[in-house]
Amino acid sequence: MINKFLEIEVLLTPDVYKALKQLKNEDIEMIIKKIKEFKRYNNKLILLDKNFLEIFTLNSLDEIINKYKDFDFISYYTGEKEEKKEEIKEEVIKEREEKEETKEEKEEVKEELPTIEEKEKTKNESLIEIRESFKSRINWIAKDIETKVKIYEDTDVSGKSTCTGSIEDFIKYFRDRYERLKKFIERKAKRKAKAIKDIRKVEEDVFTVGLVSDVSQRKNGDLLVRIEDLEDEILLILQKDKINNGELPDDILLDEVIGATGMVKNGVMYVNEIIRPSPTPKEPKRIDEEIYMCFLSDIHVGSNEFLKKDFEKFIRFLNGETNNGFEERIVSRLKYICIAGDLVDGVGVYPGQEEDLYEIDIIKQYEEIANFIEQIPEHIAIIISPGNHDAVRPAEPQPRLPDEITKLFNRDNIYFVGNPCVLNIHDFNTLLYHGRSFDDLVSQVRTASYENPTTIMKELIKRRLLCPTYGGRCPIAPEHKDYLVIDKDIDILHTGHIHINGYGIYRGIVMVNSGTFQEQTDFQKRMGIKPTPSIVPIINLSKVGQKGHYIEWDKGIVELRY
């Protein structure tokens, strides 16, 4: 194969060689053909790297020729570019000025907190380091793109918590869940559900909606599901053969809301169909403009396992420290970063945590992450929601980080929201949820596994519920409204928590589980969880669902995944 490429004066990088070996022969022939054609327009020596392999595979020949016929491959490979040096210099100066500014601000902080002077100093040094690396010739396209972020306030509990700890709170909470999901189910069933108290007499084809209060299995394999509505309850029987041939689901969870049709006999219902409030499948949302959004979570600053070096590298990447044109293209068009919780490791999250922290002061932990965040170019909009390690109440829904913390982030273009929260980001309805309920789901649903987070996320979408079962590991605050119901029609579901990257599209909804910047902890080791640290998912919003739309920054290397 190498010879084949040599014949057309193309060298292969080792990783491309590997990648090619995975491809079918006809695909390789196609690439060779394309390059051959291209060479007629630009007959420079081509060292085929991953970036260009993508380009040659994914783009049409005309596009490639148009774009690259005058491309300077030599300088691409050597990174030298005479003409643009001055420009860069200017930029550097600019950045320096900015840096001076931040420094001054820092000094103010210093006066306030003289004890942390030392730390600040070292942090400023690392700041300089990163800013100094900021001398690429990048054309910041995203700078000129308007930030379009709108928080759907009705999906965010922040400042609206109503619970006072009474039993009425709990009643209101579950009633709200029931009422709201019932509407979705009725919409799907295209008919009104009957109240349970009214269906006892009816014989056939009954449709009702209820909150699951008990699930058990008969010895013969039938599933018994008890559901309730506001006034009454009824037992559903899901016959074994119907479950086995797929007519009925076997994964009914406690406290989800389901619709059921079937026949009522002797006060129990023999179910024909279970209707869930799942969103209708659709074509994934795309926009025309090539903009990138990237997803972070579970950074865990303060933990001994926090991968500081990797995270700094990522920040440098955001500042334009790129390896090739492909990366440059992405970073230049990167506009949004969502962070779905666990910015810091926190304090007192689990017993004995102090042993695992290099910084046991939570305020200092936040100062450190704030410092990192500040170094992200200001044209990038950042959305931050909390997780179970953050300094807000552990019960979900969690309000946004308190002012005491948010004021540490000296930066514009940053949005603090609760967990969960839906935002409209550049026309994409994006749901940020930390993912605490995953711990429960993994043991409840047979098909769900930690290794593949989308298997869990699907279950949430299917039920339109971020935390279906009450009383498990995920604590719930009984608000009068169930913020854990997925009310909006969302385009992106972004979660974290389990420290394993996952990506997929389900019913037209993009599911992203951002990984982590924390190495495997002792706890995870014991639990057999293998995290995938330092991988950041990036999505090309113009191509969602199409080839080449999903990219990962993997410990400094940017690679196309889907």
Add this chain to the structure above:
Amino acid sequence: MVECSERMKKYFDNIVKEVEKIYRIAEECRKLGLDPCDYVEIPLATDMAGRVEGLVGPKGVAERIRELVKEFGKEEAALKIAEEIIEGKFGKFDREKAAEQAVRTALAVLTEGIVAAPLEGIADVKIKKNHDGSEYLAIYYAGPIRSSGGTAQALSVLVGDFVRKALKLDRYKPTEDEIERYVEEVELYLSEVGSFQYTPTADEIRKAVRNIPIEITGEATDDVEVSGHRDLERVETNQLRGGALLVLVEGVLLKAPKLLKYIDKLNVEGWDWLKEFVNKEEEKEEEDEEEIEDEDINLKYWRDVNIEANKKYISEVIAGRPVFSHPSRIGGFRLRYGRARNTGFAAQGFHPALMYLVDEFIAIGTQLKTERPGKGTCAMPVDSIEGPIVRLKNGDVIRVETVEQALNVRDKVDKILFLGDVLVNYGDFLENNHPLIPSCWCEEWFEEILKSKGIKYDREFIKNPKPEDAVKFALETKTPLHPRFTYRWHDVSKEDIIKLRKWLLKGEEGYYKNEKVWIVEKSKEKEILENIGCPHLVRDNKIIIREYYPLLYSLGYDVENKRDLFNEDDVKNAKNSMHLINIMAPFEVRRNTYVYVGARMGRPEKAAPRKMKPPVNGLFPIGNAGGLVRLINKAVEENNTDSIEVSYGICKCGKISLYRVCPYCGRRVELNRYGKIVAPLKDYWFMALKRLKINKPGDVKCIKGMTSKKKIVEPLEKAILRAMHEVYVFKDGTARFDTTDVPITHFKPKEINVSVEKLKELGYDRDIYGNPLTSEDQILELKPQDIIIPEACAEYFVRVANFIDDLLEKFYNKERFYNIKKKEDLIGHLVIGLAPHTSAGMVGRIIGYVKANVCYAHPYFHAAKRRNCFTKDTRVLVNIDGDVKRVTFEELYNLFEDESYENFAYIRKKPKKDIKVYSFDIKNKKVVLTEIEEVIKAKSPNHLLKFILETGREFVTTHDHPVLVYKDNKFVEKKAIEVEEGDLILIPKIEFQEDDIKEIDLLEKLLKEEFKDLWEMVEIEGLEKWLNINKKKISLSELLKILSDYNLSIADVPKDCYLIIKDEKIKRVVDIESLLKIIGHIVKGDKSNLILRRLFKIEEGRIPSFIFKLPKERIKLFISTLFSNGRIKCKNKMLLEDIDLLLNRLGIISSWEDGELILTDKVKKLNFGWVLAVKKIEPIVSENEYIYSLNAKEHHNIIINSNINVHQCDGDEDSLFLLLDAFLNFSKLFLPDKRGGQMDAPLVLTTILDPKEVDGEVHNMDVMWRYPLEFYERTLNMPSPKELRDIMEVVEDRLGKPEQYENLGYTHETSSIDLGPKLCAYKTLNTMLEKTESQLKVAEKIRATDERDVAEKVIQSHFIPDLIGNLRAFSRQGVRCKCGAKFRRVPLRGKCPKCGSNLILTVSKGAVEKYMDVAEKMAEKYNVNNYIKQRLKLIREGIKSIFENDKNKQIKLIDFFNNYKK
């Protein structure tokens, strides 16, 4: 029958008789059919075998177990019995059932039939299939297997393997997934559930699972699911299998060394892989070892000892339970060795004055956790040890020596400078295997020194010396200064000492209250005086010192002659403060304390009737009819009823009967139906009242429903009668009283509220000095099954006894039995004692009661009920006489390999060759060949005993080694040190398997590798022809080369050649007669032959071993060559011993004198040997570093013990119940149908206490009247307690002898066992706030305690987890209804679906916030670290966020602004 004196025998007989009497009464009652069973459901067992049969069966097994145990020992018997069950000796079962029965019975034998593990710990035994189709055995373990202890757990696996083999099943072949599942589970267990004593690596687990021949599996024990290896075909659950993990980790892996021992002993195949796990334990131990600094020998008594503080006990501090001293902190407890009559066996002595000064947080029986020797202990009052030293608010520093004084000053105490002594017995160290720490300088030690030097002294001087006298005594006798005036100089610096001295010398003698004192102006140096613990008063700004004599002399000032003896220059030479003082003082000043010991409060003592939650009077189910309090009378009044699930029958009269005798018509009914019926409450209620002839019974609390399998109800009459006597019932039908148990070995009548007359009736006729009992102040030794109960228990038992009497009279129509009116009437009655998690009760006899909330009983009694967490190593007998051994112990030791280091002894288990030992079988009276389990090498004690017998024989052994002494045609075991001159010691007649060798091929023998060096030297003559060479002689090495070149063997070489070395020539093949003659001459030294000497090792002065086995004729021939003039002259003792052995074989006993062996007939000959009188016993100084010993199988003549380190469990709380109550009312059919349901139930009862069969922990308790001087001296080197074992007598030394029950000694007197607070302050304070405030108050008061640390720990280990836990619980909580219904979450209806009432949250806001304010306040006051403060702040925010409505907040804010504007 146990070994005991006549007196004890009578005592036991009385108990057994009484038990039988009560049993008969109960049987009579039971026969009436009113109870679930027609017989008493607690089988009586006198011993382990009986208990096993009672506990798990099968029927008839007890007798066989007894036989097997006698023959093979417990462990082996367990395996054998398993085999026999499989073979069908006890009835036919199907394969799985047989396997199950075998495993259960074997485990029951291993656990002494005490614990529930064989019943409850094994859920099932199944035969399952491997993937290759072969069958294997799987044991399903459950949580309660924990109660059986690691060794028994491990052995249960071995039992399983035996059973597997007996059933001819294949091994378990785990899949990779199954293996990984164990790895995951172990890790998950560690993170989610708890810890193991040992954490195995993943690879170790893999290795073990792969190799263990059966499947160790089990049922789910914890509600934690694995996330990885789920839904495995052969693993039924996705949850943790706690029981199985325990068996794998704490059993097989941790106890690998012990397991291997049995494997080797029993020759079990397929366990070689386990050897890799053997070194686990030692590694751990080595880490624990502490180092002593190398130091100048002169400093021995004064040196600073560097022992690392042990912080384990303080890793957790519980709210409301004070820390008395931080680890090793100056001012903490001073460890004093000894045992009082109320301490030992995990109970330690504390000065009662201290108990009051720490605000009564230490009461009698309060559990403490101590730094050393570690583990929990019960506090017992001992007032003959040093009390606390305190500083009062006015500055006075005083010793508090009595309870009265403590009560007087306790409000004036400013600081407790020193906590005083804690009395710990040597046995506690031995038990915990904690190196002995240097003894404090105490009166006992001082006294032993005086005794050893033969110095006359007054007892009063030791107990209560005058300061001047102490100084004079020290100067005159040149002994160290009396301990009382030996201050803690080591706690201050040299500079301080100089400062103190300068300051003190500014003062002068004066008078205070007519007493000569030293008076000096107050100054900052007073603090130094406080720090060394020297008492003084502060009056008018002057310091007044009464003890100035010893103080000033110690500082080098001669008070008498007003002369300063000290030269300041000497300060430089002083290595430490103690050295400095000894330079100054004209006498020796010992170091007061080497190490301080820390302690904190554990659990408070307990004494309360056992109540269920909610408390009930009877086990009659009424559903929800009686409301939350379950009052049946209320239900009847209101005409309520409910449906209940029960077993019932339909009587011929047509009525439903819940009882086996129809209450309507009295006919017998079979309870053959089961299901939900409407409870006929009214009928039953009135019928019961009628039967009892009672009109108004008052409130009777019943249960909601039965939890047992069959749900057979208890007659309502019992509930009614209990209610009338305010007696509560436990789930098994008994009325119990729970109490902390503490040991006592001796008591005074006046302490226990019993008259002298009554005691005499009970068999206490003499005091410990042998005087007749006449006064209530005499000290009596407690009999092992007698108990002294707390007063509260006595009061409860009076009620219970009356209930029983009413029951007998009104329900069973029998005579009243107890007829008790007051507490004293209980004395002499029998009870059952039952420890937590056990299933075997122990019969006890009440002999008195005390105010303290503890149950005093003999340590044996507590140990008899105690959970048996380990098995002591079996007692093995060893042949130490040396007469039959052919190698020295050292040689023997070197013949073994696979050395491990356990309990401070080197142990080798694997013989390099097939080595056995000859030993004497007492029963069959003959010498037999036995296997060696292990050989042991241990540090030698300083002294050994040398026994010289008539005929000149001698042997050396350690003090504690038992020796067989022949007395009255019997063999008695005596400890070496107890053997007296004139005692007869056996020389058994020895018989060997004869081996008639005709000739020996020397050449062949020479080929052994060990003679390689001879190959060059030895030449062979006479091979010219065969080899076809010219050389007449050829060297052996050349010959060998030729042989190998031609591929020939030595057998091909002609036999008729000669071996030549130097000038010595000998035939290649020698006939035995000539050989014997030559050897005889060589031995005598007449002749020499290098080859023979080398080949038969004659140069070591020994007789070649093959000779011993020759026929007698040949031996005669051989010996005759040795004799000249009827004597054998020989200086070599080893050789003489060898010759003696040969003579022994010929039936001749010899005598040795001056290196000559003479035949003699003067000694007593028996048909199995000779008995020789001990002529002389002399202690000798051990010349060698090590002593050796071996453990062999069964029937041997000398016993050594080998202690294996074991862990001790908590659980010092027992239940007591009246014997008749248990016989009448207990039924297995009431026990809950769930795992663990049979724990804590008296499934079997032991009537006679055999110390051998009790928890081995008590075997380590020492029983001496004083500790020897050597003990104190040697503690300074911090030896392992094991090293001093030979100079210390412990219970173990007496086992199996009459002395095991009588004449136990103790070292420290206590004036009364009832001194000190009776109730721990923890129990008198109501709120957690009060408790923690008091806890911190105590901490502030004690110098050795850091209150800030206490506050931090309390917040972190108690308040924060509580807050977080409750906050979390709040957001996952269920709801309940007042009707008793419970729901996982609130129903959408918002009302109770059952009754329509409003529902109630189970976790309220109040419960969540409970500790918030306390914690914050405490954090503030004690300025705890920032981390804790932040955590509290976050929790506060979290609580606010959940319980405060944001909207309200906003409105308030707006209101505020609006108001402002206005």
